[in-house]
Amino acid sequence: MSMNRRKALQATGGVGVLGMFVAAGVITPQEARAQAAAARNAAAFDAKDLNGVVRAFGADSAAPSAAISITGPDIAENGAVVPVGATTTLPNVQMIALLVEKNPAPLAAAFMTTPDMEPFVATRVKMGQTSDVYALVRADGRLHMAKREIKVTLGGCGG
């Protein structure tokens, strides 16, 4: 078995489906790694606080970075629909994630970037109350972060 296949099998957990596909020659080791890296991180979406999300992404902490900027209103009139965006000048970006710290499950969205994508995303999120909005960026395997406070006058989780 080639060295590349052996390493890819280790990366994909050996007996996992991706490992089987690589061993059978159905997909290349590079494709297997890319698929594993782009898969949904269930633990990150279940985490109840910022630290839980960071740990679920495999880091002890995320380094604050001035190279990440978050766009959004200072005050959101309607917490159900808050436009937020994030962009970064960090190179080799693999993921941009948007978190609303005070939401019951802070991780709102994780964008798995490809080299074909500019490191920029924008969407609209629900905010239950005034909170810091975090952008976590994985670049070159390391996790960086920035935050921006958005005040909410009418909370957006309903009920």
Add this chain to the structure above:
Amino acid sequence: MSSPMRIRAAETGGVADVRVLMAHPMETGMRRDAAGAVIPRHYITEVTARVGDRVVMTAHWSPGVSTNPFLQFRVRGVSKGQQLSVTWRDSRGDTRTDQTAIT
């Protein structure tokens, strides 16, 4: 049958600015209806964008993304006339793909 997504992809200098508006309730599972019953969780879990057959973006979402989701991103190395398609998959296993030509 779900409503179509509205997708706009405008290219300048080889980079397409893509804006998508999807129709989806994005229910968190924390709301109650008028009778007091919980409205079940129902939300888009994954979004994939392609230029032709090439995947250019994958996004994983929680119900924290607003109802009728808006999404904006930029794709490099494109030219006018290429097909930009967006696919979403939700927590019920439903899926939808819409596409547009890059202008």
